[in-house]
Amino acid sequence: xxxxxxxxxxxRRDLSMLWLLITIAxxxxxxxxxxxxxxxxxxxxLVVLHGAWVWTGKIxxxxxxxxxxxxxxxxxSFWSNLSLALGRAGLLFWLTYLPMSLIVQMQNxxxxxxxxxxxxxxxxxxxxxxxxxLGLWVINQSxxxxxxxxxxxxxxxxxxxxxxxxxxPDSPIFGSDSTGIQFFFLVLLxxxxxxxxxxxxxxxxxxxRSRMPV
Numbered sequence: 001x002x003x004x005x006x007x008x009x010x011x012r013r014d015l016s017m018l019w020l021l022i023t024i025a026x027x028x029x030x031x032x033x034x035x036x037x038x039x040x041x042x043x044x045x046l047v048v049l050h051g052a053w054v055w056t057g058k059i060x061x062x063x064x065x066x067x068x069x070x071x072x073x074x075x076x077s078f079w080s081n082l083s084l085a086l087g088r089a090g091l092l093f094w095l096t097y098l099p100m101s102l103i104v105q106m107q108n109x110x111x112x113x114x115x116x117x118x119x120x121x122x123x124x125x126x127x128x129x130x131x132x133x134l135g136l137w138v139i140n141q142s143x144x145x146x147x148x149x150x151x152x153x154x155x156x157x158x159x160x161x162x163x164x165x166x167x168x169p170d171s172p173i174f175g176s177d178s179t180g181i182q183f184f185f186l187v188l189l190x191x192x193x194x195x196x197x198x199x200x201x202x203x204x205x206x207x208x209r210s211r212m213p214v
Contacts, residue, residue: 013202013205016198016201016202019198020195020198020199023191023194023195023198024195027188027191027195030187030188030191031045031046031048031049031188032045034048034184034188035178035180035181035184037178037181040108043104043107043108044181046100046103046104046107047104047108048173048181048184048185048188049100049188049192050097050100050101050104051173051185051189052185052188052189052191052192053093053096053097053100053192054093054094054097054101054122055189056093056189056192056193056196057090057091057093057094057097058090058156058157058160059090059196060086060087060089060090060093060196060200061086061087061090061094061129061149061152061153061156061157062153062157063086063090064083064084064086064087064090064149064152064153065083065149065150065151065153065154066153067079067080067082067083067086067146067149068080068083068145068146068147068149068150068153069146069150071083071142071143071145071146072143072146072147072150075142075143077142077208079146080142080143080145080146081204081207081208082204083145083146083149084136084145084149084203084207085200085201085203085204085207086149086200087129087132087133087136087145087149087152088133088203089196089200089203090129091126091129091130091133092199093192093196094122094125094126094129095126095129095130097122098122098123098126101118101119101122102119105119117163117164118163121159121160121163122160125156125159128152129152132148132152135148136148173185
């Protein structure tokens with residue numbers, strides 16, 4: 001590779017990282033200046049961020065499953081690499097959502113309820129997802145990646161949809177009467193999804209330089 005090409009690639013990566021950091025800074029700033037609520041007070045801001053974060057993880061896992069499905073029928077490295085990048089990005093958001101969930105519990109419930117299904121089931125999927133991605137990294141086979149991400153995404157959405165809540169409200173955002181809170185959530189979700197797209201792009205670029213066998 002020519003030095004100029006290498007420096008250009010580094011510049012693109014640096015710019016991508018810079019834009020990602022800017023996006024994260026905007027998310028933090030918006031969260032800190034978000035609305036409050038009579039019952040939760042300022043704690044509402046982290047509740048909304050944690051909701052946007054987990055939904056981003058769910059959407060990424062669903063997208064990884066769809067890309068995996070496409071890869072099974074259209075065996076090209078593009079779909080497998082995309083599925084792997086989406087799955088890894090989803091895992092990143094999922095694993096960072098879990099400690100955020102504990103903080104939300106402590107702030108609003110006065111402690112941690114370990115047996116809450118909204119904690120126990122996502123935690124289980126976090127562990128399984130981490131082991132799965134490590135396994136896919138070791139195996140490094142496109143078809144295995146496609147099938148694994150498809151199955152994982154389907155099972156995750158199925159299990160989360162079947163959860164029965166104990167302390168966790170069914171829909172804390174859209175169950176609210178405040179359109180301001182709902183709008184704040186949607187804006188925050190859009191920004192977090194934008195950050196997720198940037199992370200996925202960085203991961204995909206890295207994978208495309210070392211393609212898995214089809």
